[in-house]
Amino acid sequence: MERLLMDKLLQWKNSTYRKPLILKGVRQVGKTWILKEFGRRYYENTAYFNFDENMEYKQFFETTKEVDRILQNLMLASGQKILPEKTLIIFDEVQDCPNVINAMKYFCENAPEYHIVCAGSLLGIALAKPSSFPVGKVNFMQIDPMTFTEFLLANGDENLVSYLNSINIIEPIPDAFYNPLYEKLKMYYVTGGMPEPVLMWTKERDVEAMQEALSGIINAYERDFAKHPDISEFPKISMIWKSIPSQLARENKKFIYKVVKEGARAREYEDALQWLVDARLVHKVYRSTAPGLPISAYDDLSAFKIYLVDVGLLRRLAQLAPTAFGEGNRLFTEFRGALSENYVLQTLVTQFEVMPRYWSQNNPPYEVDFIIQRENDIFPVEVKAELNTKSRSLKKYVDLFGDKIKLRIRFSMDNLKLNDDVLNIPLFMADQTDRLIGMALKQYKG
Incomplete structure (x- = not known):
């Protein structure tokens, strides 16, 4: 299955300023596969070291900081060949190996001719710890679940991807493309973007195997909760995780601790929630009070x-059956359009450097689902899962902050x-x- 991150990895390989790379991503998102495939395509050979399977390799980083000795020991112990410029060296599951991460400083300074990538399923947790870290000596990259575009490619729909990429003017899409794209999107809501469930559907057309794959991933994540250094946080993490479908099913999707547990207080659960955020298992979207820059300065924490x-994980966690695929627009509208909102946020996160925010006010109630920063402009975004596309909140937002808003964005079932x-x-x-925002700005200005 083709991953669009491959182009970024190739840019890293060819960069004059290349440093050891840290690839972050949740468990089973495809980190190991894409790195091995990258090595197969663009290097003479790949040297792969998994510090979870071979814990004894950690010792080579504890006894010395000398790069040549570390590599010599790794080659002798594993029987793998490592050549400068010609070998991709993969250090996998390094989240529990601070000495390996710290050694990247010496690879960067003393041996830039070696191409090294570090990966791990809970690297976000490891990097959030206040420990010795090679600041300025590594490059970072994030691999997220497969996008809808990557899903189409995996499903053999290259023609639809080519059509979408060819659009260069804002105008209605012909039914010949519009209708199949909506049907494929329903299936993407069912499978999600984790590679194994996508494979079970696109190659095998096996719904039961796809369901089992999603359940397996959720179970693996829930086992990871026990890796919190304070074991007392484990049940709290689990309760927050399982409350997410209920949180999103509400009209006002603001996170409320009492939905997790009756009487729960923020100070009791905020560390557990932060663990999930650091692990990137969840995205935390703050309320913004105004469209100013930097956007973080206007956060209501x-x-x-x-x-x-x-x-797809949200659908499975919410126990919504795949049969909803055949029930008209139910997938888009189920529990107040939560799947659609989650899907939109999922794709916005991959396109914009700054995490989106949202905006709301009470009396009378208005809410703009997301606020995105594109370059130095702020855009309000509304997600409409139903055919009704009246945008009261978008209009109110412009009434309040009109002089700062160049364009309003609405995702819906309209063309x-x-x-x-x-x-x-x-x-x-x-x-x-x-x-599309870039094209619309030119058209609207014109």
Whole structure:
């Protein structure tokens, strides 16, 4: 299955300023596969070292900081060949190996001719710890679940991807493309973007195996909760995790601790929630009070929403059966459009450097689902899972902050169009958001 991250890895390989690379990503998102495939395609050979399977390799980093000695010991112990410039060296499952991470400083300074990538399923947790870290001596890259575009490629729909990439003007999409894209998007809501469930559907068309694969991933994540250094946090992490479908099923999707447990207080559960955020199993979206820069300066830290890393995992965790695929638009509208919101956030996170926010006010109630920062502009975003696309909240937002807003964005089941300053993006084009905003700004300005 083709991953679009491969292009970024190739840029890293060819960069004059290349440093050892740290690839972050949740368990079973495809880190090991893409690194081995990258090595197979673009290097003479790959030297792979897994510090979970071969814990004794850690000792080589504890006794010396000398790069040549470390590599010599690794080659002798594993029988693998390592050549400067010609070998991709993969250090996998390094989240529990601070000496390995710290050694990247010496590889960067003393042996830049070696191409090294470190990966691990809980690296976000490890890097959040206040420990010795090679600041400025490594490059970072994030691998997220497969996008809808990658799902289409895996499903053999290269023609649809080519069509979407060829669009260079904001105008309605012909039914010949529009209808199949919406049907494929429903299936993406069912499978999500984790490679194994996608494989079970796109290659085997096996719904039961796809369901089991999703359950297996969820079980693996729940076992990881026990890796919190304070074992008393384990049940709290688990309770927050299992409460997410209920949180998103509410009209007001603001995270409320009492949904986790009656009488729960923020100070009791905030460390457990932060663990999930650091592990990137969930995305935390703060409420923004105004469209200013930097966007973080206007965060209301007491109000936030929580979304899962993957829409398919959310569907499985919510125990929504795959049969909803055949029930009209139910997947888009189920539990107040939570799947659609999660899907949109999932794709916005991959396109924009700054984590999206949201905006709301009470009396009367208004809520804009997401606020995104693109370059130095702020754009309000609304997600409409139903055919009703009246955007009261978007209008209110512009009434309040109109002089700062160049364009309003709405994701819905309507066709691609630009009505004055409202850009309507069909849900299946969410991967194209950044590019479409650029096109719309030129058209609207023109």
